[in-house]
Amino acid sequence: MTVELILIDGQPASLDVLAHQALVNYGAYTSFRVEGGAARGLDRHLARLEQSALALFGEAVPEGRLRDLMRMAVRGREACWLRVSLFSPEIGHRDPTYIGAPRIMTAVFDPPPPLAGSVRLMTLDYEREAPELKHTATFGLMRARRAARAAGFDDALFVDRAGRISEGSLWNIGFVQGDAVVWPHAAMLAGVTQAILRDGLEKAGVTQHTRAVTRDDLRTFDGAFLCNSATPAASVTAIDGVTLAELADLIEHLRGLWAASPLQPL
Numbered sequence: 001m002t003v004e005l006i007l008i009d010g011q012p013a014s015l016d017v018l019a020h021q022a023l024v025n026y027g028a029y030t031s032f033r034v035e036g037g038a039a040r041g042l043d044r045h046l047a048r049l050e051q052s053a054l055a056l057f058g059e060a061v062p063e064g065r066l067r068d069l070m071r072m073a074v075r076g077r078e079a080c081w082l083r084v085s086l087f088s089p090e091i092g093h094r095d096p097t098y099i100g101a102p103r104i105m106t107a108v109f110d111p112p113p114p115l116a117g118s119v120r121l122m123t124l125d126y127e128r129e130a131p132e133l134k135h136t137a138t139f140g141l142m143r144a145r146r147a148a149r150a151a152g153f154d155d156a157l158f159v160d161r162a163g164r165i166s167e168g169s170l171w172n173i174g175f176v177q178g179d180a181v182v183w184p185h186a187a188m189l190a191g192v193t194q195a196i197l198r199d200g201l202e203k204a205g206v207t208q209h210t211r212a213v214t215r216d217d218l219r220t221f222d223g224a225f226l227c228n229s230a231t232p233a234a235s236v237t238a239i240d241g242v243t244l245a246e247l248a249d250l251i252e253h254l255r256g257l258w259a260a261s262p263l264q265p266l
Contacts, residue, residue: 005108010072020089025134027087028052032229034074034082038263041192058099072104072264081109097119114231118239122153127160131187141169160186165213171228175221182206200257223247232258
């Protein structure tokens with residue numbers, strides 16, 4: 001993936017600011033595909049940025065300013081991947097006390113390909129810090145992905161200290177039991193794609209449950225899928241030693257629900 005353009009508050013990024021970003025791992029972001037100046041679930045991405053700004057910096061960025069900077073970043077591009085990051089140069093290791101509206105970094109990339117069509121997962125005891133936020137502290141999840149790859153799997157599926165399955169490294173997971181979809185109940189990031197799929201499934205009349213799911217429950221499911229903004233739905237074909245059916249028809253249906261979600265102009 002090649003970065004096409006990085007702007008800070010709409011201006012070319014300076015070396016000093018980029019150095020701060022490289023050395024101080026405090027901030028939050030959201031990222032999504034832009035098509036023709038619009039994105040699916042944009043209202044949810046904007047709400048995520050507002051929640052993160054209030055939680056991490058004590059002050060939100062006006063929605064109008066976020067939209068202006070997003071439009072400026074993607075101008076002239078028919079399709080791209082946009083990352084919007086929140087940070088503050090006033091916050092550092094020696095003095096983390098600053099309270100105020102964060103600065104906004106926009107980065108434009110080529111649209112990434114989706115994850116593989118079928119995925120094999122390894123469960124791992126791990127909880128992201130402040131899991132409700134999409135923050136920049138990614139050491140733990142990258143270490144988990146590396147451990148899964150080293151063990152011969154594609155990715156890691158997190159299990160919290162209570163033994164509940166929560167989320168994956170970069171995605172949410174859903175399970176299939178008969179005609180119902182089961183979403184795990186645990187502390188996690190509420191994914192935008194997950195929310196879009198839940199809304200679509202509800203409109204389609206598909207039964208959904210949210211409940212605690214443990215490793216012992218895995219053999220009771222007929223299948224599973226993961227979802228994120230780059231991959232609306234992909235089959236999970238194995239978790240640890242449990243083999244799961246691919247459920248191609250369901251994956252196609254989920255991708256259709258994603259595609260039917262309206263594009264919202266930036």
